[in-house]
Amino acid sequence: MKAAYYGGAETITIGESSAAAPGAGEVRIRVSHCGICGTDLHIFHGKMDHRVRLPQVIGHEMSGTIEALGEGVDGWSAGDRVTVRPLDPCGECPACKAGHTHICMKLKFIGIDTPGAMQGLWTVPAHTLHRLPDALSFEQGALIEPLAVACHDVRLSELAPGEFAVVQGGGPIGLLIALVARAAGGRVLISELNPFRLKLARELGFEAVDPRETDLVACVNERTGGAGADVVFEVSGVAAAAEMMTKLPRTRGRIVVVAIYSQPAPVHLFQFFWRELKLIGARVYEAQDFEKAITLAAEGTLPLERVVTRVLPLEELTEGFREMERGGEAMKILMRCSE
Ligand SMILES: [Zn+2]
Ligand SMILES: [Zn+2]
Structure with missing residues (x-):
């Protein structure tokens, strides 16, 4: 071998x-x-x-x-x-x-x-x-392992059916989070720079935008009647997204940091006070997230092959x-x- x-x-x-x-x-x-x-x-x-x-x-x-x-x-x-x-x-x-x-x-x-x-x-x-x-x-x-990461992130976000989520970063983990969030009844918007990943996200039925071309804040407000997103998943790990993430949630909205930031990034902490935002860290998974990932995958409704x-x-x-x-x-x- x-x-x-x-x-x-x-x-x-x-x-x-x-x-x-x-x-x-x-x-x-x-x-x-x-x-x-x-x-x-x-x-x-x-x-x-x-x-x-x-x-x-x-x-x-x-x-x-x-x-x-x-x-x-x-x-x-x-x-x-x-x-x-x-x-x-x-x-x-x-x-x-x-x-x-x-x-x-x-x-x-x-x-x-x-x-x-x-x-x-x-x-x-x-x-x-x-x-x-x-x-x-x-x-x-x-x-299953990366899908379990997504299940953990969505579970910690406490996303409820009908809630609006933004996923910053449409790579493998971001896309899996989007799929799990949608399976949980969430409405999902993906923010991503790579044209191939944008196209794939759209083919899988997601609204996906390039934040350099689309005003992300305006877009989220438009989709949520001016309220803002219930949940923001920060998966990209870039400073611009750390800055953006506090601009997107509704009052008392949640931000889940999934990305691994090796360097400190500026974050607009005032927004946590002003809008009573919640910041949630999410690392790897627990046994129940693996079981959830296996159940979800076995149902056959997620387009994992894509x-x-x-x-x-x-x-x-x-x-x-x-x-x-x-x-x-x-x-x-x-x-x-x-x-
Ligand atoms: Zn991994
Ligand atoms: Zn220990």
Whole structure:
């Protein structure tokens, strides 16, 4: 079985999967597909070398089949189709004790802090497993992790049916948030710069605008009778959007920050006072978000296949990263990991 090893900035080498025998409480999975995440691209660019141990297999948006079980693993059998919730919390810190294990203060993210899924065989703790129903293909299964991010974001937003939401940033996560918000009965407007992503969002039935061409504030006010948006999802991570996000909500509207800002960005805090806005941070997902994502995907009403723009063999992982860098026509790129 092959494995794609990250060996430092811009370097991927293809080698053999180490295929460690699963220890107690672990399973070994034959990985079918693994999606490339924005975080993986960040690692590829050498921006996270303080967290990875070189050379290391990365990747965490996967689907596959259980191939071997370690001691003490109950409720699972070889042949079960699964995806992995790639979080390994410590279980003992104040965050874990408060029940917030997904934002554990010593959280290990599997595929960054420990070996990832861009390989034919992958060994992980069994507590990370979620079952994939037969209704889902392995390609769809590899989208459950990013879809669970979207489910978490929409859940924390408390979006109610009929409410109006703006999604700033129409990449894979933004588009999935839009789809989940719409499935929850929300009305959704997407703000995005990339023409391909705008077009795709429109083809999926969303109103999508380029904020350089359309006055976003006027547009939202027009759609909401002058009230403003009930919810703004900030997914883009750019300073202009951090500035824009406080201009869009209604009084007591909610802003959910999903984007990872590596640098502080100016935010108009006066608006939080003046309009009694709420700011909500949303990071990764909890078990219930994975279950929700699996249920939603299995219903078959989300056009998930449109989110995947390319499927490549594992050997072409570097090309996958290059295509993401070019940005142009890429949404989610999946790697086939066990051929
Ligand atoms: Zn991801
Ligand atoms: Zn913890």
